[in-house]
Amino acid sequence: MKYLRRFEFMTLYQQILESSVPVDSQFATLSGEELVHVKLSFRVSPSHKRFGSVQNYTYEVGSIDQILKYENQLIIADNAFRGFSWLNEELVGRSVIWLMPREEETKERHWLDRFIADENLRQSSLREIVVIGGGILLNAGAYIAEQIGSDLMYIPTTVLAMSDGSIGGKVRANEVEDGLYHKHAYKSFYEPNRILIDPRFLQSLPDKQIAIGLGEVIKHGVYQSRVLLEYLASDDFRPQIDKESLLKVILWAAALKEVCLNIDPDETADGSHIIMRGGHEASDKIEESSRFEVPHGTAVAIAIYQEMSQKRSELMPLLDACCKKFSIPTKSP
Template sequence: MKNVKLKLRHKKDMSYEILIHKGIAKKIPTYLKDNKIGQKYAIITDDFVAKSFGESLKKSIKNKGIKSEIFKFKKGEISKNLSTIEKLATEMVEKGFTRKDAIIALGGGVVGDAAGFLAAIYMRGIPYIHVPTTLMAMVDSSIGGKTGVDLEAGKNLIGTITQPKTVFIDIDYLKNLPEKQIRNGLAEVIKYGAIGDKKLFKFIEQNIGKIFKKDSETLNFIITRSVKNKVAIVKKDEEEKTGFRIFLNYGHTYGHALERMSGYKLLHGYAISIGMVLANDIAVKKGIIKEKVAERIKNLLKKAGLPVTTIKKPAMKDLIGDKKREDEHINFILVKKIGKAVIYKERWK
């Protein structure tokens, strides 16, 4: 017998720019012309975003002499599944999309996660760019390369870590974003503040009115600060191996279970808001956080119009679909004080 070793040690530089600027989306056609990420582009989006922004993006790309096609699916978390991926991939094949082409993920986090996943696996992988259109997608889901879809058994259980080529964050997209969706994204911004950025936390406390008025400067500040927080963590632990990335999971252990239990009707940000409060309850019980600090977090979530209670608190057994669990433990991220979090392991069997 002969053993043959296939040595594969190369690691490519996957660094990319996250461009945050009011009006930056107008520069996408020029960017595509200059950077030639693909020969043509599949604009993956949901039915709502297709109508609001997809058609005009397609037109502006065409004006630069570049071909694109829109591929859309029904909006909402309910579409974040494998059959949507299969349907989109089949349509792309039918329209002649090959490995030379690329994807533009235009929309909220559902679109970004699904389109990024499709880019990662379509003909073994093609490049993609993110154009987030919700606050949730701008502050969180478009950064860091996590892609994927849900299974009946739980959220995001199928997926990859595949980085985009560039992210275009343009607050002009937020003009008509419903208040409910602002609150949704704000839950993640409050999360960044609570786990690692006291200044951001205070800023939200003091500027909540301006956020809901969609004041440009205020929105740009919370988005940029959130992106910086996420980048700092992902940089240290891109593949979720060294343990830093798990801190982003504050509120998510309970949150994901709540989403699943609601049949994915409860918005992600709303679910993690309740999840953060439930995590704080554990932290108070274990003496990790002072009750008054837990109250401060709850008060900010309330001020942001987010829910802080549930009639159906997930039991330990409901949490075991979570990817972050270990054989006998579930990992909770608990906030110690504003801007500082710790990992806490709880036995589930």
């Protein structure tokens, strides 16, 4: 009772930090088969349009054949995987559209509206959109599903998408007009019905993509979990050669997000917003000024580094170690 009363008088952010401690204890020692059995559940905010049909959505590790088993599915997949034999075997007989992810095109609102019209998706009998790809395609698929009112399934394929982009229900689309680049000019929420992490996608990730994705993982280390940040900087974390350790930090960050969004699904200013949007105001400007040449995860890492450096944060030695270890830049180009 005394603990509950203390919890009641904490700010939302303090409640999140307190509730993150058991997550850190669990993941600090998690390994092997235990990782495969991780299953999370995320609340949908009552203020979001999907709340009437989806109050919670699951996030779990598995094989994509667990999702590719329904009729009337449209699969939107990253063109980079077109040559993957194991994936093609899973997609035999399925309706697949292969797209090349580009911030200024595939995630651009006008382009997406033309795509919906050209594919006649509003008049189709689609039951659900399944997205196989990174953050850009997840946003594209969410925008399409929202516009046509279909169910939505995510199979994220990058570190950033697995640990961050697939979670929270955000729908974001850019606009490019008269040569001006507007990051996330369109903002909405449309939660997926399910998120499935297939570890096979981690095996082919280049080191650069891993480093880009770790920007969002570092974010949780800085604003929510020093234990995670210490693990990232340690010799035990070797994502280029030890994919189990990479899966571990992805799931760790996702579990920390579960704490954030289940306590504060609306991301209020004194709550989960502090963590979920950590570094993002500055990172959006970095991306815009670079005409989207700087990847999102890299921009987030730069923004966080600059913020912590200005504050002379005690976390700077760990942050420095992470940036050097993964060759993450600390200044805007």
